[in-house]
Amino acid sequence: MVNYSKQVLKNGLEVYCVPDNTTGLAAFNLLYKVGARDEDSEKTGFAHLFEHLMFAGSENIPAYDEVTQKMGAENNAFTSNDITNYYLTFPYTNLETAFWLESDRMLGLNINEKSLEVQRNVVIEEFKQRYLNQPYGDAWLKFRPVAYQKHPYNWSTIGKNIKHIEDATLEDVTSFFNKYYTPNNAILVVSGNVEAHNVFDLAEKWFGDIPKGIEIERNYPIEPVHNEYRKLTIEAEVPANQLTLGFKMDDRLGSGYLSADLLSNVLSLGKSSRFYQNLVLEKKLFSSVDAYILGSIDPGLLVITGQLSENINIDDAEKAVFDELEAVIETPVDNLEFEKLLNQIEAQHVFGETNCLHVAMNLAFYAMLGKPELINTELNDYNTLTANDLQREAKRIFKRSNCTSLHYMALNTTKND
Amino acid sequence: MINRKTPPPITVPDKISFDRAEKQLLENGLELFSIEAGLHDVLGIDFIWKTGTVDCTNQMVAKTAFKMLTEGTSTKKSSEISSIFDFYGAYTQSFSGTNFSGISLYCLSKYVSELLSLVFECIQQPIFPEKELSTYIQNKVQKIRLEEEKVGYLTRKHFYAKTYGENSVFGYTQKTEDVKSITTSEVKAFYEDHIKSSPFFVLVTGKDTKLAIDLFKKYDYKVSENHKETTEIATTNSSIFTEFMDKKGAIQNGIRLGKPTVGAKHPDYHLLTIANTVLGGYFGSRLMANIREDKGYTYGIFSTIRPLTPHESIWFIGTEVGSDVSDAAVAEIKKEIKILSEEPVSLEELTLVKNYLIGSFLSKVDGAFALADRFKELHHLELEYSFYDDYIETIKAVTPEILTPIFAKYFNVDSFSTLVVGSK
8 A cells, every 4th residue: 555645736746755764765756748659750769868868967956967976866767658757766864955956957957069969879879779789679660660650659769760869959959848847747756764744845845936837738649440460570680580469459547458467467477377388388489478568658559579489480470379369369267367367466566565666656657647546546456357358358459450460580590509 | 036056965874774684593404584674565585505506517507407496396297386376476586606596485475375385395396397498498598599699798708708718607608508408317416416405594584574484494404414515616717808709790899898806805895896886886987977978989888896706706897889989988998997096086076976875775775675685695705794884884984095096906907808899
């Protein structure tokens, strides 16, 4: 159970506090409601590039990282297709310093040509390190545009290509900041060894005078109904063939979302899962195969991806996966398997609560959805599902006509050592 | 308007107190450590043996033996075992190093009784079935092939191999041919000699540790006289080298610089840790400030000290940079090291590093599982908790004048190895 309290400042900043006096740390999580889906399709990768620039100094604090280090903090940030999330953990006595730092970044940045130039280069190296210089690193760069045709989920957070990053200008940076980095577009969660009244006072003191920004209209292009089997084949020098299937599923608050999550667990969570038992151990088609959901806010994907064993035909492997999906559609999971699913969810939930930063991040995300209470009630929502709900959802999403398939083929399949 | 120019005061804790493991010797002879910590109903339980790669001819055998403990017992098939762990939302993890190996169970406290009895069975009666072993081998080989396509992995592998010799305990990295040659009889023999009736100890961490401790009291713990003692790790031979390795088509080069250095028992070790942090151990380090934040050559660069035995560690700097700036990056790294061994760091920079280290230590002792990790680290390196007390005291007392000779002594640019993997 996460006991949180909430206040909203006049400028629209939502502030949450989750005290836990058993730790010597405090966690400070500031979520901005902006991600890759908010980018212009001709200027992709921008939300993530901007995340880098947020560390380049602000109006009154030229060296952000110097302060975080001085206060004994560990800090980082990530950008997803939906959000940009900044976080710090530090000795709880330095809580006010975190407020000072983060409110100053929201108030105004201090970006110049030099810092932009350097961060462009860093991001380009990140692009190379994570997406180009790794086997299968570009799979998602190529998969997204096939799986999504209209919705901006059709590009990755790193961007469509390096050129978009190279072309980013100071003017782009400034207008992006002014639009999205505003109190009414942010959610703050403070957890750990803190007291709620102190957190709310500090929030008012440091964030209270930051002017409200414009209300952002969010009209993302709606993805047309997926009604055809789409297939993409890539050939590259990789050690083994890889199969990836994506099935369109409900949005984060959609009625089928939790069922789809449990379905992905039926398929691949743990060694007793169907994929591991049947496709890896029994039929030896894959050396590893996973199913997971992307967890995106807008309608997302249930993804199945696996590395094929040697000398296995990829069409046979894909057929075997569809046979497993067919089994879930045909027969509801039995009581024992269903109880396992709920126990697994409960364990994940309890383990997740052991870390104050993890709690802060989760609460911020639920708050962004407009339903902070889900942090406590969602476990119960899982418990009210039935095997029939799962079967119905399986029927709805595990259709060939709802599938995007990527065959990532090894050029050099005769390699022997 | 508030004054944003003046920062709020910063304090760092003067003393760091945290829960330490309590030791008990059970009547059955089992040595058990426990840390009762945390608000949540979870437990982590580690079974730890003093054995590992040092006790095998084929170094992959130890890892495989521990991994395969949960793959079938005299009464349960592999799938039945995983069904039970999964049913309760629990998971196990095996680990295997040079002479510190074992298996861990993570579960909700309320299910510990059902789960622990299963782990007992897995370590007392495993059968290492052929089918599961062959699947493990096949999949492991594929994973290694995947890793070997990555520049970062290759750089790490060759750095160890070149430093210590590719078949020595510290120079060895998993090889596909060794994995393929593993036989059931080798794995069984390792189990019989080093796990089955060999002494181990247990660490129980989390909430309601008593539930687990009571189960261990009833455990049929037997140590046979026939078990083999772990092999003493011989003094290592190491070499210093400079090498370039070609990796076709690489668009980034992997870089490693470093050399063997003193172990955690050495009086300079804590100072070395602090010096390493200044150089490349945190986001604001000299290397990050120059190679990433000033030049933009890389997404990241780090410097680390990895303990191997109580008396030996290896220090290295690692990064991946655009192939066209590879030489420039190596030159800049050397330049930064040279500056640190000649010019004392400012008091301001050192204060920042001290605070960072204390804050980061606080995270390292936050929560039940972090506390377990600290205990395991101490045990592995044959240290007492006073090691951490000394560490905090050393951080508080260090001055720029104390640190400069440490750079000169341990990071001398003329005496370390350089490896670049990629394209010219």
